[in-house]
Amino acid sequence: MTTxxxxxxxxxRVAKEFSDGMLVNLGIGLPTQVANYLPKNMTVFLQSENGLIGLGARPPEGMEDDDLTDAGGTPVMAIPGAARIDSVFxxxxxxxxxxxxxxxxxLQVDAQGRLANWMIPGKMAPGMGGAMDLVSGAKKVIVAMQHTAKGIHKIVQECTLPLTATRPVSLIVTDLAVIEPTPEGLVLRELAPGVTVDEVIAATGTPLIISEDIHEMNLAGD
Known part of the structure; x- marks a missing residue:
């Protein structure tokens, strides 16, 4: 069991999907934490919709710069070679x-791999932002989310929340498992340390295909 x-x-786990030289966008919230776990010998260019390429991790306390933030307004550092660009670019x-x-x-991913992540009906939402463009345009789309929300399934047979895009995502990484959407269905590829297949099935609101070579997530640091 992991601590x-x-x-x-x-x-x-998401950080393990990165490779040297990639240009990657990290969404607001939990995805921004991935920057803290990238291998030290790897150069990855993180892009933000507000016009920055080359985001680094959060700065030390007291070193924040209000003019250097990610798309969610969180202070970040910039790596050597970083560039500011306008929203059009x-x-x-x-x-x-x-x-x-x-x-x-x-918020939800369904059996077809479609993502809903921008609005809950009845709650104020500032808008979809760049999520629709990102799901449609990026070569690979990873969803990083907790497997359930207060015991409610987030991986479901069909999304009940407004879809972000109709294109299926590439991979779902949760605190319990790694799941890959395929034309045949959602394939359970990896388990978090101490988690069983039965626990993942119980926490998922749609059937899963169990991979023949299912294994434990690699969470080791650099």
């Missing part, structure tokens, strides 16, 4: 298919 928090399990990269990967939070 890591659920969000740290997710962020550490930023969304041109996203819509033009130039992002190698995006990591987004999720």
């Amino acid at each position: 890591l928090s659920p969000n740290e399990v997710i962020a550490r 930023s969304f041109g990269l996203i819509r033009g298919g130039h992002l190698d990967m995006t990591v987004l939070g999720g």
